[in-house]
């Protein structure tokens with residue numbers, strides 16, 4: 001079965017997820033939880049409804065934390081839901097998923113089609129842990145078949161928390177509004193110090209160059225961001241460079257380096273004291 005064909009069962013049989021519940025055919029409601037929360041025009045009993053909704057939102061956080069707490073070090077991968085199997089972007093997503101898995105990282109995606117499916121597939125092929133954080137959408141297609149650990153969310157904001165909390169880096173492939181939203185959320189969190197040592201890698205130099213030029217030539221030039229903020233982004237087509245950028249910021253590696261530096265300093269101090277006692281210089 002080709003990649004394209006193997007995705008068909010999801011698209012031909014639409015389904016909707018509500019937390020742990022899967023809905024198909026007549027049981028699918030005409031609106032999503034995000035729509036009912038954000039799109040509400042009826043103010044009648046909004047107070048009591050929204051207050052109760054908070055409990056559902058809270059439950060969504062609890063379910064997410066519970067499902068993901070034991071995750072090994074992971075990287076979140078974002079990119080277009082619309083890229084076709086066998087396209088160059090699909091191949092890049094698959095190579096990236098495999099490279100991350102080979103480097104010991106679980107791969108977290110939005111669990112949907114396109115780049116998400118490609119990265120999940122690559123992770124599975126390389127024997128890694130493939131995670132999908134799905135979202136309830138009006139035109140939802142369900143979780144792609146290469147997701148091994150999947151969690152479905154009603155609310156975008158709860159899902160976004162999980163992408164950041166359980167990953168130690170973001171890799172962003174070419175994409176549209178959804179991808180840009182995820183990219184700029186990460187950059188804002190890093191810029192404002194809400195997360196530290198969080199590498200953001202953009203892959204697809206040709207696709208992203210126009211945006212980067214605009215960020216430098218307009219946004220930074222007009223003082224809306226500082227030039228240093230652009231250093232938060234690593235733009236590359238090179239898989240090794242992307243991985244190096246992630247690994248070098250890995251808290252495990254940083255802790256190892258700090259321990260080695262501390263050991264070297266304490267060794268030096270010890271030698272100096274011993275030399276002082278012996279009455280000669282080292």
Ligand SMILES: C/C(=C\CNc1ncnc2c1ncn2[C@@H]1O[C@H](COP(=O)(O)O)[C@@H](O)[C@H]1O)CO
Nearest residue numbers: 078079080081082110111112175176177178179
């Ligand atoms: C539009 C199509 C499918 C929608 N299904 C999605 N499933 C899960 N996650 C999604 C979906 N669509 C967008 N996302 C999230 O946004 C990013 C991609 O958005 P873009 O606008 O396509 O760049 C992605 O990283 C997801 O987290 C296909 O018919």
